[in-house]
Amino acid sequence: MAIDQTTVFDEKLQAQIAATAATAVKPGSAYTLIDFSAFSQGHYTEVVTRGIIEAPISAKLRDDVSERALRTFDACMTGQSAFARKSLLAAVVQVQSTATNDLAKSDILAALKDIGDKVRASPAADRVLFLASDMLENSSVASFYAHNTVRRVDPAVELRKANAAGLIADFGGARVYVIGAGLLSGDAKARNAYRDPQTMTALRQFWTLYFQQSNAKVQEFGAPALLSPISY
Template identity: 45%
Template sequence: MNPFTLHTLAALAAGVALALPMGAHAGLDNDVPSCYVAHKLSTQSAPADKLFYVLIDQTVELDDGLKASVRNNIRRMVQPGSRFVISQFSAFSQGRYLEVLNTGFVESPMTEEQAGNVPMSKVPGFNACMKQQGQYALGLMDKAALSAMNGATHSLNQSDILSALKQVSVAIKEAPEKNKVLFLVTDALENSSITSFYTRNSVAKIDPAKEMQKVSGGDLVGDFGGARVYVLGAGLLKPSTTGSRAERDGYRDPDTMRRLQTFWGEYFGKSNAHLVEFGAPALLQPTTY
């Protein structure tokens, strides 16, 4: 049997209904074709045991180095037995609603027992398909991430980070995977009807406890089902054309950033999640399961 090509996988994605194990995609479409279905095997992949959720804030313009970091961290996480979701959001009042761009399941290889019940003639083609499935999934994620990041703009007046997170938390909590990671690409600067982390042309020196009271009062605390969280881009500011030299340079003093990190640590803690890394703006340790 000739091995399936990436072109064949793309055609399958467009035209074949996929049969995945129940719970593998938690109600979302799966954009990655199944090699088990494509090769008409009587067995199926084990369900995903890892979830990687990417949420990109389109009010934040990243430089090329940070964009490359986002893409590299995504590549690390798309593995056999993993399910991925990539979404974008910005300001709901300005037409940039929370939107899922791609979701998919990278299947696990057959076990020895499964392989023993499959005709030998099907094994080479299946194995080739599995290798290309991972490449196909990475291509989807990379294209979606680039689209979201390249579509970002500083021109939006609001940033509904907390509202987006509350919505996303529902899907993450309900996901059946035991190992869940949220990769949040954002400046972490809420600017909504609930509160604002800005002052003039800079980051406000917030009081984390008071901000948490506002969040609780606005019913914006979520439940992420024990997910681990990585933030990239925290505190990023567009250089100002007015104000002090520090404001024009986008300077954020250490105490201001410490307060911002404290708030988000408390927010995720109360939302049944663990803030592993707060990249301000770059990650010092890569995403990992």
């Protein structure tokens, strides 16, 4: 899971982010929470927390274990999942509490290049990236803004810029779910803050192409909310 600290989410989206994160914590799974931002003082890409939840005993093996031992093990597993879920959600809240609209830049492409390395290194057979961000790049490589509003990008042109800058990642075949794309947050009251359908379609097309080239597949592009739960 990766959260963009340049995106300030409203309460409804914060609740959906928390609920989605909570479902990732289950027996036999592992999770990593990363925050990312513009590369400015106090804001950078870092691993906030990570955890592993042990797999349960198989049904076949349970027949060979005493009831007392099973009760102890099951209680331990329940406690482990509860502790991991509580720790992850506390970290999510902490990351979101430090989000700001005041940073001039948003280096999403550069951050995703680093995040891709971590996702690819995971030994999991099924890699899932839950990405909470407005997905509005604003860096020295590319800017999705013009005249103080979000512009309609040309996906092919922007993808060539990402390739030229060496910012195509490798996510190791991960499934990607985005929440917050094109979000109206700090600029909601500003003139020209409206995101027209063509602008959002172009934004979706760019990131779909980017992740395809980065060995990943966008399963859902929440603009801004996810319409279906993530299947972990």
